[in-house]
Amino acid sequence: MSPPPPPHGPLPKIPEGSGKLILGALVFDEMDLLDLMGPMRIFGEKLNALNIQIIFIGTSMEPARTSQQVEITPHYTLENAPKLDVFFTPGGYGSLAIWDNEEVMKLITERVKESTWCMGVCTGAGILAKTGLIDGYRATTNKAGFQVPASQGPNVEWVKRARWVQDGKFVTSSGVSAGIDAALFIVSELKSLEVAEVVSAEIEYTWHRVAEEDPFADMYEYTRL
DSSP: OOOOOOTTOSOOOOOTTOOOEEEEEEEOTTOOHHHHHHHHHHHTOGGGOOOEEEEEEESSSSOEEOTTSOEEOOSEETTTOOOOSEEEEOOSTTHHHHHTOHHHHHHHHHHHHHOSEEEEETTHHHHHHHTTTTTTSEEOOOGGGTHHHHTTOTTSEEOSSOSEEEETTEEEESSTTHHHHHHHHHHHHHTOHHHHHHHHHHTTOOOOOOTTOOGGGGGSTTTOO
16 A cells, blocks of 8 residues: 655656756754765765755854764855755754754754755754744654654654655655665656666665665654554
8 A cells, every 4th residue: 555645745846947956965063974975975976867066054164073073064154055956954963952053043944945855864854843844744753862853843743654754845864874765765756766776776775765664663662653
């Protein structure tokens, strides 16, 4: 039995006549490295044939230090970045400082509003939820600490068992490596299923194509069915 369609419709297609897509990825201290770089590996892969430019956006121009001790230098700040087609936010322990910062959240909210597509990985879904722009939408987040990011969006329809969730222009994923699965899903929607499969094979990754297949949900009492 196929899952019900998302209540806010499918992922928007690439508009006719579009030029280069601008993907802006938020970077901040104590983000998870794979949350960020896993999906960027997918979106930046030449085989996906996306006409895309990836930029890193910081809360300042200072390098952001991931929890895995790798520093990422922003290209722009939230204030001066160009208009974005895709807004992306990773998760990690640093998410808490982001959603607790009122001024930063105002800037993030504007970036989410302007984007055609929006993706959050792990606790990055909590950042999207804090904007209020996904109220009434379906979303998911890391199963290990599900309640914390979910608390940022009490009016979001949180899905406890899902590798990723797509609802309208929003795609949210479970923890860390699940962002790769969600990014492959987006590529399959913007290009084709065949292209996403080629990219998955290129990086020797077993793509979890079925969003509802989430074995990690069984590991935690709150998300166990």
